[in-house]
Amino acid sequence: MANPNVKSKKDDKLTLTDGLKNYFKGVKAEWGKVTWPEKHQIIVETGIVLFVVTAFTIAVYLMDIIFKGLLGLIPLR
Numbered sequence: 001m002a003n004p005n006v007k008s009k010k011d012d013k014l015t016l017t018d019g020l021k022n023y024f025k026g027v028k029a030e031w032g033k034v035t036w037p038e039k040h041q042i043i044v045e046t047g048i049v050l051f052v053v054t055a056f057t058i059a060v061y062l063m064d065i066i067f068k069g070l071l072g073l074i075p076l077r
Contacts, residue, residue, distance in 0.1 A: 014022070037045075
């Protein structure tokens with residue numbers, strides 16, 4: 001006699017569409033829990049990122065010029 005509390009292997013397998021439906025239901029549920037930043041915060045942090053990227057770019061460019069000049073002082077045979 002079959003035990004009604006034990007699931008068969010057929011019940012354990014979800015079809016692809018059932019799996020996708022469950023996934024997107026979960027995504028929709030979590031989407032509502034997201035705390036989005038304010039517009040001012042996005043603008044300020046974007047400015048900081050652009051400043052840091054520009055500063056590092058300039059620093060690397062200056063180091064390139066300095067090392068190129070120093071290596072040019074080495075005499076070649």
